[in-house]
Amino acid sequence: MREQFDTLIQAVTRQIADRTLDDTLQAWLNQHYGAQSEWYRDISAACTKGVQDGWMCKHEAQGLKYGRVTKPSDETCGFSVDVVSMQDIRGPHHRHPNGEIDLIMPLTPGARFDGCEAGWKVYGPDSAHCPTVSNGAAHVLYLLPDGKIEFTAQQQ
Template identity: 85%
Template sequence: MREHFDTLIQTVTRQIAGRPLDHTLQAWLNAGYGAHSDWYQEMTAACIQGIADGWMCKHEAQGLKYGRVTKPSEASHGFSVDVVSMQDIRGPHHRHPNGEIDLIMPLTPGARFDGSDAGWKVYGPDSAHYPTVSNGAAHVLYLLPDGKIEFTAQQQ
């Protein structure tokens, strides 16, 4: 199952490596690998199974299950891969020095991540947010260029 997950990730990362993290990339990802696609259905199933098998989302704190699945490498085209499982919660504030690409996989119909439905959401370099899931539960997969993320001391 892990090998299938890696193959699915590499299908996307090889095509987006070096591209600007912006609305154009978000539209491209949603058109080719969005919630309507077979790829999305396979990735959602792989994440659900990976969490059930215990190799994904191994850590838990403050109501969040999370974990880094892949460190940035040549195989991942320079992206790290993290998966977080959230339900009606606001996560810790953080900054994306190189941007962040999120795949939103609602588990509850109508669940939203930072106000977005199922599919992709792209944050550009130097962006920051409190990652928030509302209206139920969702898994969120994060692609981070060079694995860079900075947790900040913003007040909740």
């Protein structure tokens, strides 16, 4: 299962490695790898199985299950991969020095991440937020350029 997960991630990271993290990328990801795609169904199933098997979301704090699945590498074109399992919760405020690309995989029909349904949400460089899942449970996969994330004391 881990090999399949890595292959699925690398299929996306190879195509987005040199792209600007913005609304155009978000639209492109949702068009080519969105919630209606076979790729999305496969990655969602891999994440669910990875959490069940215990190699994803190995850590738990303040109602969140989380973990870094992949460190930035040449194979992932410099992206790290984190997966978080959340249910009706607001996570800790953090900043994205190089941006953040999120894949939202609802476990509960109608669950939303930062107000968005199943699919991709892209945050540009120097953005920040308190990641929030509402209306149920979801897995959220984070692609972070160079693995950079800064947790802050600030709350928005």
